[in-house]
Amino acid sequence: MESSRKQRWRQLQSVFEPGFKQMLLISLLLHLLVPVLYYAPFFPQRDIRKPPVYRVNLVNKPVKNPQAGRPEAVAEKKKPEAKPAPKPEPKPLPPSPKPVAPKPEPVKPKPVPVKPKPEPQPEPKAVAKKPEVKPAPVPAPEPVKTGPTKAQESALEKRLREIREAQEKKAQETARKDRLAALKAAAVAESAKKSPIADAPVGMIGGKGDEEGVSAVAFVQEFIQQQWSFSKYQAAGNPQAEVKLFYSTDGELLHYKFLKKSGNEAFDDSLIRAITKSRQLPQALPEAMEFHIFFNLKDMLDRR
Amino acid sequence: MDLVFNAGPVVKLVLLILVYFSLVSWAIIFYKVSIIQKAIKESDRFLDFFWTKKRFDLIGQGIKEFSSSPIANLFREGYHEMLQLKKKGPDAQEPGDFSLQMDMTEMVGRALRRATTQETHRLEKYLTFLATTGSTAPFIGLFGTVWGIMDAFHGIGLTGSASLAVVAPGISEALIATAIGLAAAIPAVMGYNHFLNKVNILIGEMDNFSQEFLNIVERMEQGK
Numbered sequence: 205m206e207s208s209r210k211q212r213w214r215q216l217q218s219v220f221e222p223g224f225k226q227m228l229l230i231s232l233l234l235h236l237l238v239p240v241l242y243y244a245p246f247f248p249q250r251d252i253r254k255p256p257v258y259r260v261n262l263v264n265k266p267v268k269n270p271q272a273g274r275p276e277a278v279a280e281k282k283k284p285e286a287k288p289a290p291k292p293e294p295k296p297l298p299p300s301p302k303p304v305a306p307k308p309e310p311v312k313p314k315p316v317p318v319k320p321k322p323e324p325q326p327e328p329k330a331v332a333k334k335p336e337v338k339p340a341p342v343p344a345p346e347p348v349k350t351g352p353t354k355a356q357e358s359a360l361e362k363r364l365r366e367i368r369e370a371q372e373k374k375a376q377e378t379a380r381k382d383r384l385a386a387l388k389a390a391a392v393a394e395s396a397k398k399s400p401i402a403d404a405p406v407g408m409i410g411g412k413g414d415e416e417g418v419s420a421v422a423f424v425q426e427f428i429q430q431q432w433s434f435s436k437y438q439a440a441g442n443p444q445a446e447v448k449l450f451y452s453t454d455g456e457l458l459h460y461k462f463l464k465k466s467g468n469e470a471f472d473d474s475l476i477r478a479i480t481k482s483r484q485l486p487q488a489l490p491e492a493m494e495f496h497i498f499f500n501l502k503d504m505l506d507r508r
Numbered sequence: 509m510d511l512v513f514n515a516g517p518v519v520k521l522v523l524l525i526l527v528y529f530s531l532v533s534w535a536i537i538f539y540k541v542s543i544i545q546k547a548i549k550e551s552d553r554f555l556d557f558f559w560t561k562k563r564f565d566l567i568g569q570g571i572k573e574f575s576s577s578p579i580a581n582l583f584r585e586g587y588h589e590m591l592q593l594k595k596k597g598p599d600a601q602e603p604g605d606f607s608l609q610m611d612m613t614e615m616v617g618r619a620l621r622r623a624t625t626q627e628t629h630r631l632e633k634y635l636t637f638l639a640t641t642g643s644t645a646p647f648i649g650l651f652g653t654v655w656g657i658m659d660a661f662h663g664i665g666l667t668g669s670a671s672l673a674v675v676a677p678g679i680s681e682a683l684i685a686t687a688i689g690l691a692a693a694i695p696a697v698m699g700y701n702h703f704l705n706k707v708n709i710l711i712g713e714m715d716n717f718s719q720e721f722l723n724i725v726e727r728m729e730q731g732k
Contacts, residue, residue: 212581216629224539224634231535235527 266423268490269413432478442502443468449495455485515681516659522652522685530692533641536634537699544706550577578627579717585623586616613726620718631707642697649689656682
């Protein structure tokens with residue numbers, strides 16, 4: 205009896221009662237089950253799709269010999285060029301040096317009308333052809349058959365009227381779009397004027413050339429940096445890779461070559477991914493160009 | 509899950525503490541469920557056994573199989589006390605033996621009270637941890653959250669950009685601490701209340717049994 209009493213007392217003092225460790229194990233297993241369940245396939249992961257962001261920058265186009273310019277043209281270029289869908293720029297911007305004043309000019313063709321304009325042009329032509337073709341056969345049968353049925357004639361007239369109406373409508377539409385574009389351009393020009401830096405020339409900080417725009421090298425490097433993704437937890441040391449890139453005039457990557465690998469495999473891989481992603485530049489280059497770029501991990505992480 | 513790994517060191521520490529709390533409190537909940545379930549079941553069985561046998565010596569022989577019933581333990585203590593008194597009864601010559609002058613009912617009653625206290629302690633063991641978890645885990649989680657949000661705002665101050673994309677990850681990282689604190693506290697509080705109720709019922713049963721046992725002892729004394 206005494207011994208059992210002592211045993212009970214000891215049990216009361218002990219941290220782990222006999223069956224408690226087992227329960228602790230069960231509890232641990234259940235807790236481990238929670239993250240497993242979380243990653244299990246029957247919990248649908250929410251996939252968040254970011255809406256595409258289209259940013260178009262017309263002023264900071266890449267040029268070969270940028271002039272000295274306002275500093276924030278450099279800072280600005282970081283973001284504006286980050287558009288994944290750059291297609292809407294088949295605009296006929298000759299890389300010729302422009303006077304400083306007509307900055308709004310490149311803006312004008314840019315907004316919506318760039319695309320719509322070519323659209324209406326071919327269409328009216330197609331419409332116009334139809335009436336040409338149709339009237340031709342009409343006079344032919346007339347002399348043969350003394351009376352082409354009135355119904356036929358009226359149908360033809362009706363068709364003609366429809367076509368004419370459609371043409372008018374199209375013309376109105378284009379006129380309206382033109383006006384809209386003009387208004388938009390005016391608004392953009394106005395806002396540009398209001399900006400205190402609007403009068404500063406566009407260029408690079410250390411620019412020595414005479415062209416308005418940013419250095420093509422900086423542009424390409426910046427664009428590749430935008431496509432680049434790398435976990436900062438993988439970063440070790442300060443690897444630097446040296447890459448040669450060849451781009452065609454329309455900004456297509458023709459070929460690239462590592463002149464020197466960084467030695468950090470993860471970093472090299474990330475660079476290859478970024479370069480592959482930037483095989484099409486958002487803007488055309490002034491000419492087919494060859495770039496010689498150093499990619500430094502620390503610099504790139506800092507700039508992010 | 510990335511939220512956890514991206515969190516700062518303080519938030520991580522808080523999360524670790526909370527996971528520990530949750531782990532132990534769940535273990536206690538499982539353990540107590542089994543212990544108290546067994547105690548209630550065996551007490552029921554023992555009471556049946558007690559009222560059908562009606563003889564202390566028979567009951568005393570059969571007591572071995574009710575080891576986890578608190579009421580059976582009560583009986584064992586009381587019966588043991590009775591046996592000792594009876595053993596000392598015949599040779600009452602020794603003047604130093606104080607137990608002779610004592611009233612048997614009172615002695616057994618004291619033994620029962622002591623056993624009741626011990627059993628109560630045994631049943632309530634670990635429950636304080638549940639209570640602690642229930643009351644402090646939300647605060648610990650809140651601390652982690654506040655710290656995380658402080659960090660996030662500090663980051664905003666450094667970068668100077670307060671867009672949602674900058675603020676949101678830090679805050680959601682911080683909020684996970686509160687979430688885990690609540691996740692640890694809620695079952696602990698529920699378990700604590702549940703077990704406290706069950707233990708109180710068992711204590712009531714033990715008190716009732718003590719009274720009945722004393723009555724029987726008293727009747728035996730007077731019938732002598």
